[in-house]
Amino acid sequence: MIQRILPRAFSGKASSFLRTATASQSTLAQPLQKDDTILPKMPPFDYTPPPYTGPSAEEILSKRQRYLSPAVFHFYKNPINLVEGKMQYLFDDKGRRYLDAFGGIATVCVGHCHPQVVDAIVNQTNRLQHSTILYLNPAIADFVEALASKFSGDLKVVYFTNSGTEANELALLMARLYTGCHDVISIRNGYHGNAAGTMGATAQSSYKFNVVQSGVHHAQNPDQYRGIFGSDGLKYARDVEEIVTYGTSGHVGAFISEAIQGVGGIMELAPGYLPAVYDTIRKAGGLCIADEVQSGFGRTGSHFWGFEAHGVMPDIVTMAKGIGNGIPLGAVITTPEIAKVLSYRSYFNTFGGNPVCTAAGLAVLRVIESENLQKNSFVVGSHLKQRLTSLKEKFDIIGDVRGRGLMLGVELVKDRQLKTPAKMEILHIMEQMKEMGVVIGKGGFFGNVFRITPPLCFTKADADFLVDVMDYSLSKL
Known part of the structure; x- marks a missing residue:
């Protein structure tokens, strides 16, 4: 859908060829200044945010630069001061509306401030918020049952964490303890987290993410666009065989990978790769870990979990980000046999599985199902x-x-x-x-890759506007 006048979302500071849009909510913007260029029209949305009365973007940026770590960065030359979100839309401090084509992967699986998720969080917060699962509470019990039902086979035992990084760290720890082997194989260009272990396994997504760690081996990326073997997954899988044969003692602890590399540029692994690699790893006594932090919870559309499209069954699955629709929550699911290994150690997570976060997680699952997302x-x-x-x-x-x-x-x-x-x-x-x-x-x-990962409530009209x-x-x- 297109129009010859500028929608309200485009008001305020715009490109040089545009006039400033009117501030009135009930009227459209002024016509274009130059050649009456046809511009895309944002789909209508029945919500107007209340006036913003907080600090300006300049004040906030000044405080960030003064007090936050220099490692914290922001998008855009003039960063947006986002103050509100509703479903697939965001609003800045001037009331301008933006279509969120990215935040779904990081925070909002079912939409910004989805009322059912918000209600679940508020109601649980009003009743009880505690640290760990040292006591009984229905929130965690209900969610763990619902989450386990999304898996087949023997994947039935869940551990809760606060993030994807923690989930992957725990998965690697469990695999090493279970197998008695420290060697881990991951794929170049993958991304698994921001702690020492996961940064070691992250390989070459970027030198900024990679931390050298003993026992981690990086396999050739089955990149269908830039890889030397194109879409031939079996040829890429031979590199894992060679690592097992020549780079280790013949025994490995784990193989970890995403089904679709997120930070790595939305790269689908070449067909046939995962089945061949899983077979190699298991013959070497290792466990197969599926990182579903970004590709899980129905995001791929064809399957609920990304690994399912490859026809494999992992030994351990990790998840986070969209699991709580913005609430800090992660999880690891594995088999009862593998899960026993932590009972011989002292593992606990202070806030993992707390009542508020698990209430949010359960609400997310119910929304995905009820709205057929x-x-x-x-x-x-x-x-x-x-x-x-x-x-x-x-x-x-x-x-x-x-x-x-x-x-x-x-x-x-x-x-x-x-x-x-x-x-x-x-x-x-x-x-x-x-x-x-x-x-x-x-x-x-x-x-150099656009990552398009919107909330799952995205519509065809939104898609058309984006394109x-x-x-x-x-x-x-």
Whole structure:
């Protein structure tokens, strides 16, 4: 849907060719200043945020620069001061509305401030918030039962953590204790967390994430776009065989991977790779860990968990991010046999599985089911991918469109043959899209891949607006 006037989401500070939109909620913006260019129209949304009375963006930025670690960064030259969110939309301090095409992967699985999740959190907070599972409470019992029902086979024992990093750290610890072996194999360009162990396993997603750690071996990435074997998963899997044979004693503790690399640029592992690798690892006495922190909870549309698309059954599965719709929550699920190993050690997590977080987690599962969000992810994601693929045919700068469901990536390159990363161009386009009312993520080893991971309540109209804005921004590059 397009119009020749600027929607309210575009008001305030806009590009040089635009007039400032009117401040009235009931009227549209002024016509364009120059050539009456047709601009995408944001889908209507029946909500107006109350006036914001807090500190300005400049004041907040000043405090961040003065008191926060220099490692903390922000998107955009002029960062957005976000003060409210509703479902798939965000609002800044001026009341401008933005379509959130990224935050779903990080925080909001079912939508910003989903009323059922908010009610669950508030109601539980009013009753009880405690530290660990040292006492009985129905919140954790109900959630763990519902979560375990989402797995088949013998994956039935759950441990709760506060984040994906903690979940992956615990999974690696359990595998090493269970197998008695310290050696772990992970995939280059993968991402598993921000603690010492998980940063070691993260390999080469970026040198900033990688921390050298003994016993960690990095296997060739089964990258279907840039990899030397294309989409031949079996050829990539031979590298794992060689690591087992020549890089270890022939015995390994674990293999860990994402089904779709998130931070690594929404990279789907080559077909046939995981089944072959799982077979190799198990023959070497190791356990197979599936990192579902980003690809879980119906995001891929075709399956509830990303690993299911590969036809494998992990020994341990980790999850976080969307599990609590913004509440700090993570989980590890494994078999009763493997779970026993922690009973011989002293493991506890102060806040993992607390009543408020598990109440939120249960509400998320119920919303996914009641609103049929996995199917929505498949339907809307398929439509969105098709439209993005059409953009690839229009713009040579798009080298690849990939992913599934509402976990999609668009890789930008300066030259399709050489696949030269368009690192500066993507920053320019992100700025342009933000000015037009769309916030989007980026990732990949070179930082040249759009990460499109919106809340699962995304609609076809939202998808069309996103693509139309990207189309317009690319045309002005």
